[in-house]
Amino acid sequence: MGGRVRGRRAVRSRAYDCRVSLYRDEGVVLRTQKLGEADRIITVLTKRTGKVRGVAKGVRKTMSRFGARLEPFTHVDLQLHEGRSLDVITQVETLRPYGEALVSDYPRYTAGTAMLETADRLTVGEKEPALRQFLLLVGGLRTLAEGTHEARLVLDAYFLRSLAVAGYAPALAECARCGAEAVRAFSIVSGGVVCGACRPAGAAVPAAETIALMIALLRGDWEAADASEPRNRTECSGLVAAYLQWHLEHGIRSLRHVEREVERETEREAGAARHP
Numbered sequence: 001m002g003g004r005v006r007g008r009r010a011v012r013s014r015a016y017d018c019r020v021s022l023y024r025d026e027g028v029v030l031r032t033q034k035l036g037e038a039d040r041i042i043t044v045l046t047k048r049t050g051k052v053r054g055v056a057k058g059v060r061k062t063m064s065r066f067g068a069r070l071e072p073f074t075h076v077d078l079q080l081h082e083g084r085s086l087d088v089i090t091q092v093e094t095l096r097p098y099g100e101a102l103v104s105d106y107p108r109y110t111a112g113t114a115m116l117e118t119a120d121r122l123t124v125g126e127k128e129p130a131l132r133q134f135l136l137l138v139g140g141l142r143t144l145a146e147g148t149h150e151a152r153l154v155l156d157a158y159f160l161r162s163l164a165v166a167g168y169a170p171a172l173a174e175c176a177r178c179g180a181e182a183v184r185a186f187s188i189v190s191g192g193v194v195c196g197a198c199r200p201a202g203a204a205v206p207a208a209e210t211i212a213l214m215i216a217l218l219r220g221d222w223e224a225a226d227a228s229e230p231r232n233r234t235e236c237s238g239l240v241a242a243y244l245q246w247h248l249e250h251g252i253r254s255l256r257h258v259e260r261e262v263e264r265e266t267e268r269e270a271g272a273a274r275h276p
């Protein structure tokens with residue numbers, strides 16, 4: 001009899017726990033890492049909660065559907081139980097499996113990987129709401145998966161906009177230092193385009209069409225971006241990658257697989273600025 005009372009109490013207190021410590025959110029899986037023999041830690045950029053690291057228990061024991069839904073790129077609906085250090089993922093439903101559309105296409109896959117890594121790096125704190133970064137990531141992955149625009153254009157648009165949301169929008173219309181309208185160079189350390197007088201030694205001198213492409217990508221003007229010339233896209237990718245890496249300090253690992261050849265020029269500029 002006493003046992004029954006204890007049992008009922010236990011049930012009641014568990015229900016109470018659920019009410020206070022369970023939460024739902026949707027998010028994009030950024031990365032996974034092993035935890036012990038059978039578990040994984042899943043890093044998710046969620047819509048309302050921000051970046052969350054949750055434990056998925058038992059997913060490495062079997063080829064579980066639970067685990068399959070928690071692969072990078074997947075837009076999922078999650079239920080989590082708040083833990084003392086890490087939360088525990090108790091339910092997961094797939095909303096959009098973006099990875100499926102990306103794995104078969106190397107340029108799109110590497111662009112997507114760079115997006116996930118950038119989203120992870122630009123959202124520094126855990127559980128700090130980052131709705132605009134979440135929306136940019138979902139929009140970027142969706143556009144990549146649809147395949148309607150070239151992968152590097154989609155990636156550069158994502159980089160420019162996520163940097164802008166993080167507070168690092170490059171100056172593209174007026175000199176980053178003095179505001180003059182006649183600009184001629186792009187200086188990563190100055191924060192964008194610069195005029196002839198403010199131009200530091202070694203600053204890159206991109207074509208006007210390349211700066212116009214960066215403006216189009218930042219604004220989401222796809223008509224202009226899709227009409228751009230390959231040489232301007234290449235120059236744009238190099239500048240944007242160097243600008244992003246400068247702001248993230250340590251660089252984005254997956255960028256090494258994305259269009260590298262144009263980075264030499266901009267790296268020289270960043271190097272000259274660092275060691276004048």
Ligand SMILES: [Zn+2]
Nearest residue numbers: 175178195198
């Ligand atoms: Zn100036």
